[in-house]
Amino acid sequence: MPNNRNEESQKAIFLLIAFACILYTILQYFGFLGVPALRLNDFFSNISLAQKALPEEIKDIVVIAVDNDSLKKADLRWPWSRGRFAEVLKTVNAGGPKAVFFDHAFLGKSDEEADSLFAEEIKRSGKVILAGYMENDEYVQPLDILALASAGIGLVNKGILNSQDLRVREVRLVFDVNRAGRKYDYGAEVKTLAMARGASPVDIRYETGRVIFPDGFSIPVSEYGTLPINYLAAAGDFNTVSVSRFFDSSAPLDSSLFKDKIVLMGATADIIHDIHPTPLGKIPGIYINANCLLMFLSGKFLKVMPYWPERFILLALSIAIGLISLRLKVVYSFLVSSALLLILSAGYVFLRVRYNFSLDIFSLIFLGLISYLTVEAYKYITLVIQSEKIKQQAIIDPATNLYTQRYFQLSVEPILDKANKKRTHLFCLIYINEYQYLEEKYYRSLPRLIKMLAGAIKGYADKKSLLAYYGEGAFSLCLWGADMNLLEKRLSALISGIADREFILDNQAIKLSLKINAVDIPWEHIESFADLVLTCESLGRRVASGAKAALTVFDPKVDKVVRAAASEDSLKAVPRNEFEYVSLDLAARNKELEKALEEIKEQQKKIERVYFQTMHSLVRALEEKDPYTAGHSERVAFYSTELAKGLGLSREEVDAVNKAAYLHDIGKIGMPDRVLHKKEKLTDEDFTYIKRHQTDGAKILEGLPFCEKIIPYILHHHERYDGKGYPHGLSGDMIPPGAQIIAIADSFDAMTTGRGYNSPLMLDEAIEELKKSRGIQLNPAYTQRFIELLEEKKIHALR
Numbered sequence: 001m002p003n004n005r006n007e008e009s010q011k012a013i014f015l016l017i018a019f020a021c022i023l024y025t026i027l028q029y030f031g032f033l034g035v036p037a038l039r040l041n042d043f044f045s046n047i048s049l050a051q052k053a054l055p056e057e058i059k060d061i062v063v064i065a066v067d068n069d070s071l072k073k074a075d076l077r078w079p080w081s082r083g084r085f086a087e088v089l090k091t092v093n094a095g096g097p098k099a100v101f102f103d104h105a106f107l108g109k110s111d112e113e114a115d116s117l118f119a120e121e122i123k124r125s126g127k128v129i130l131a132g133y134m135e136n137d138e139y140v141q142p143l144d145i146l147a148l149a150s151a152g153i154g155l156v157n158k159g160i161l162n163s164q165d166l167r168v169r170e171v172r173l174v175f176d177v178n179r180a181g182r183k184y185d186y187g188a189e190v191k192t193l194a195m196a197r198g199a200s201p202v203d204i205r206y207e208t209g210r211v212i213f214p215d216g217f218s219i220p221v222s223e224y225g226t227l228p229i230n231y232l233a234a235a236g237d238f239n240t241v242s243v244s245r246f247f248d249s250s251a252p253l254d255s256s257l258f259k260d261k262i263v264l265m266g267a268t269a270d271i272i273h274d275i276h277p278t279p280l281g282k283i284p285g286i287y288i289n290a291n292c293l294l295m296f297l298s299g300k301f302l303k304v305m306p307y308w309p310e311r312f313i314l315l316a317l318s319i320a321i322g323l324i325s326l327r328l329k330v331v332y333s334f335l336v337s338s339a340l341l342l343i344l345s346a347g348y349v350f351l352r353v354r355y356n357f358s359l360d361i362f363s364l365i366f367l368g369l370i371s372y373l374t375v376e377a378y379k380y381i382t383l384v385i386q387s388e389k390i391k392q393q394a395i396i397d398p399a400t401n402l403y404t405q406r407y408f409q410l411s412v413e414p415i416l417d418k419a420n421k422k423r424t425h426l427f428c429l430i431y432i433n434e435y436q437y438l439e440e441k442y443y444r445s446l447p448r449l450i451k452m453l454a455g456a457i458k459g460y461a462d463k464k465s466l467l468a469y470y471g472e473g474a475f476s477l478c479l480w481g482a483d484m485n486l487l488e489k490r491l492s493a494l495i496s497g498i499a500d501r502e503f504i505l506d507n508q509a510i511k512l513s514l515k516i517n518a519v520d521i522p523w524e525h526i527e528s529f530a531d532l533v534l535t536c537e538s539l540g541r542r543v544a545s546g547a548k549a550a551l552t553v554f555d556p557k558v559d560k561v562v563r564a565a566a567s568e569d570s571l572k573a574v575p576r577n578e579f580e581y582v583s584l585d586l587a588a589r590n591k592e593l594e595k596a597l598e599e600i601k602e603q604q605k606k607i608e609r610v611y612f613q614t615m616h617s618l619v620r621a622l623e624e625k626d627p628y629t630a631g632h633s634e635r636v637a638f639y640s641t642e643l644a645k646g647l648g649l650s651r652e653e654v655d656a657v658n659k660a661a662y663l664h665d666i667g668k669i670g671m672p673d674r675v676l677h678k679k680e681k682l683t684d685e686d687f688t689y690i691k692r693h694q695t696d697g698a699k700i701l702e703g704l705p706f707c708e709k710i711i712p713y714i715l716h717h718h719e720r721y722d723g724k725g726y727p728h729g730l731s732g733d734m735i736p737p738g739a740q741i742i743a744i745a746d747s748f749d750a751m752t753t754g755r756g757y758n759s760p761l762m763l764d765e766a767i768e769e770l771k772k773s774r775g776i777q778l779n780p781a782y783t784q785r786f787i788e789l790l791e792e793k794k795i796h797a798l799r
Contacts, residue, residue, distance in 0.1 A: 085117070173189065186201070
């Protein structure tokens with residue numbers, strides 16, 4: 001069984017790994033898992049964001065928003081004159097920011113005076129980064145006058161947008177300007193950060209896998225120059241200043257708000273269409289820039305697990321959940337697997353919040369679910385296959401490959417209730433005429449012949465027919481729903497075909513002939529399967545005893561229905577399908593088994609009683625030779641039994657003590673008569689024989705299953721409580737309780753009946769002797785209880 005269990009586990013695990021990995025790979029390859037994976041990851045990102053405390057570095061960033069409220073004002077309608085930008089920058093510069101980034105495309109000339117004014121303000125600041133972008137493999141930059149005045153142009157295109165949900169998840173920090181010359185330029189966030197750290201953007205360098213700043217600070221990037229964005233704050237968490245406040249003369253803006261800050265200016269108004277989908281939902285592009293810079297400032301980059309360790313974790317989890325599902329029942333495996341996935345999800349949230357750790361959580365959950373479903377499907381399929389095997393084993397007799405007689409009976413039974421229907425079925429009993437001869441000559445090979453004949457009969461019956469081995473060289477056959485003339489022709493063909501055929505058995509050709517009795521059913525007076533069988537059997541009387549190969553069909557004008565006694569009625573329950581039959585069959589077999597077990601138990605009890613009576617008779621015959629020991633076993637058995645009851649032992653234990661006490665001296669059968677009947681005091685040589693009798697008694701009873709419990713009582717009834725007894729010198733509770741009880745009874749009987757060399761004691765004297773023996777020769781507690789029973793007259797001394 002353990003080997004089968006291990007093989008089952010190995011098959012399940014292999015099936016789990018193969019199916020889960022193949023299915024996952026296929027679904028992932030065709031992109032079916034892309035959007036669900038991203039959505040689930042976004043879900044966990046939002047949960048982790050809600051649990052995080054905002055980084056302290058968020059106070060170093062100020063966003064100037066060209067928002068809806070600003071554009072509603074009459075004098076701020078979009079698009080603006082660049083003179084407006086110059087005014088905003090002038091106020092910001094007055095505050096002394098660390099860096100300024102404009103997320104606007106200042107393309108082409110507008111008003112020449114306004115362009116010059118804005119350029120002058122940009123140059124005066126010396127900390128302004130302007131936005132450039134890639135379009136059709138061309139790096140589009142702002143108007144030259146503005147670009148030359150700025151500290152640098154930074155790319156604002158984000159990472160490769162996911163083609164399935166178009167959400168911004170990466171930022172592009174490094175790109176090849178001319179796609180061939182390996183001339184690298186950097187994203188707006190990198191250059192803005194360089195300004196904030198007091199470095200010139202031209203001093204930034206790129207080495208494989210990292211963007212390195214002059215002061216040694218570096219940012220990891222992928223081979224494509226991208227970096228996953230760790231969204232640490234929602235748009236509303238940033239310190240945002242509406243651009244309208246810069247032009248509100250009634251409440252002038254305090255420029256100290258921008259002192260030592262990184263200032264980002266961008267559009268948040270819907271009309272400007274700079275709103276992008278992200279894991280946090282749709283947010284303006286300027287807040288994506290802000291999150292990137294916040295990630296740089298706080299150093300909280302997303303830590304992505306390497307590919308192969310991540311695959312190993314996914315595989316290990318799949319196997320773990322598969323084993324859980326394999327070992328536990330469906331409900332328990334579902335609860336345990338669900339709990340495991342919830343714990344892993346909670347752990348992932350903790351790692352995301354605490355350590356900014358990123359994992360393919362979708363694959364983790366998906367593969368875990370696939371593993372669970374795969375193993376459960378495996379268990380279900382296995383159950384179906386095993387159920388089919390059990391069904392076949394229950395309804396098919398392996399000796400003949402035919403239906404069992406009980407299944408045959410239960411299948412025919414429903415037809416008998418349809419008395420008003422047209423009779424279209426035929427029940428037959430098929431007899432082998434030579435069966436008695438075959439049984440005598442080919443006894444060992446007869447089952448093989450029965451199986452061959454069964455196969456031949458099947459060939460003449462249609463697929464819908466039922467065929468079972470009835471026993472004693474007879475088959476029961478039921479042909480369903482056909483014309484009676486056709487059925488009779490088929491049976492005649494069966495008889496002729498078998499008569500013309502030779503069966504090879506033990507290298508000998510054997511000819512067989514059949515006799516068939518048939519009854520068309522249902523009949524009004526045939527109420528049970530037993531009625532049908534008896535009626536069918538009675539048809540044989542119309543055929544001459546010596547006739548062979550005869551077909552007899554029930555004729556109501558000649559034949560009568562034979563009714564069975566009430567005790568022979570068929571089963572009351574009628575199964576609707578094979579599985580109900582299996583249930584009924586098991587119930588019937590259990591009843592038969594219980595009945596057989598009861599009969600066996602009763603026979604064992606009879607054998608046991610006979611054996612003990614025989615053994616006891618031998619002991620009595622042995623004792624009758626000596627008037628001093630006559631009745632000794634009965635008296636010891638009486639005292640032992642009453643003491644066992646007085647000690648509150650169970651009925652089984654009392655019975656064992658009683659039997660052991662009756663047979664405690666059976667070993668004396670082999671003792672010499674001169675020792676057994678000696679009236680004088682025993683010598684040392686005589687005592688050697690005496691000390692052997694309990695060992696000899698144990699050997700006499702050895703090997704008998706119903707004597708196993710009493711043998712230790714017989715073997716050790718001469719042990720002493722102080723350890724000075726025999727044969728093994730056991731002491732205290734090492735002596736079996738039954739043996740200690742018999743020792744007390746044996747001693748008391750010896751004292752009150754006497755021996756040839758010893759006079760019997762009175763009851764009071766015997767009690768005193770017992771008291772002296774407590775804790776020395778006899779168990780003190782048992783002895784005290786025996787004395788109490790004597791004093792309470794519950795045990796009386798036998799003479």
